[in-house]
Amino acid sequence: MIDLYTWGTPNGRKVSIMLEALRLPYKVHPVNIQANEQFEPAFLKISPNNKIPALVDDEGPNGEKVELFESGAILLYLAEKTGEFIPSDPVERLECLQWLMWQMGGFGPFLGQAHHFLKFAKEDVPYAKQRYKDETARLWQVLDTQLAGKLFVIGEDLTIADFAIYPWAMRYEWQQIDPEQYPHVHAWMKRMGHIEFVQRGMQLP
The missing domain is CATH 3.40.30.10 (Glutaredoxin)
Structure with missing residues (x-):
């Protein structure tokens, strides 16, 4: 268990x-x-x-x-x-791990700071708000470029990179992001949202 x-x-x-x-x-x-x-x-x-x-x-x-x-x-x-949701091909595996680390190092920490300063901070800090809004928008654009012509983050198959990135993208309102401005990300979010196990996982706990 x-x-x-x-x-x-x-x-x-x-x-x-x-x-x-x-x-x-x-x-x-x-x-x-x-x-x-x-x-x-x-x-x-x-x-x-x-x-x-x-x-x-x-x-x-x-x-x-x-x-x-x-x-x-x-x-x-x-x-x-x-042995699931990670490529067996060495090159594809590296691609998956790169995007997992991209989420861990950027599309997570910086979006989390945007959440804090845009939604939860008890005092208004304009410099911090602008800094993290700008970096959040940049990271969304990086993801949009990566998803162009792809079903999922590294290609045709779901991987742990998708599982890592998706829950952060779904907090777009806290980041003051309009997903429709990032059409490839927006389409990917819809695909992810229609997967039943993704729906179940997003409801826990």
Whole structure:
């Protein structure tokens, strides 16, 4: 059995989408970050950075229990465990990993800062708002260029790169982004949104 410790954030939903796609049995343990449950000692033992998601798999490498934190690492672990949603071709695999890391390093942290300063900051910080709005728009354009002529992020097949990027794109309103200005991303979002396991994963916890 897999135990998923998560909350309804883009990073959490990456992993719930993946688990739904893989059809693996798992149990959801909500960690209410609005109530600071991520700082409780029991969760700290699993996730030393006090961030969701975290995952515990009783059947990890060599049949031993494994505890994981960081959503990108969890996606990669599950893909390698099952051989699904990651290309077997070495060149395509590198392409997938590049876009996974692009999400982890850019289309996540910068969009998260846009969420903070545009929606949640208690004081108005015009410089920060403009900085993160501009970088968010740039990253959306990078993704739009990549998706031109493709069904999914790296081509014809779904990968963990799609699962990582999609939940962040779906927070476009918090980023003050109009998806219709990025037609290739917009079409991809619609395709992703029609996949049943994506729909289920986006509803958890």
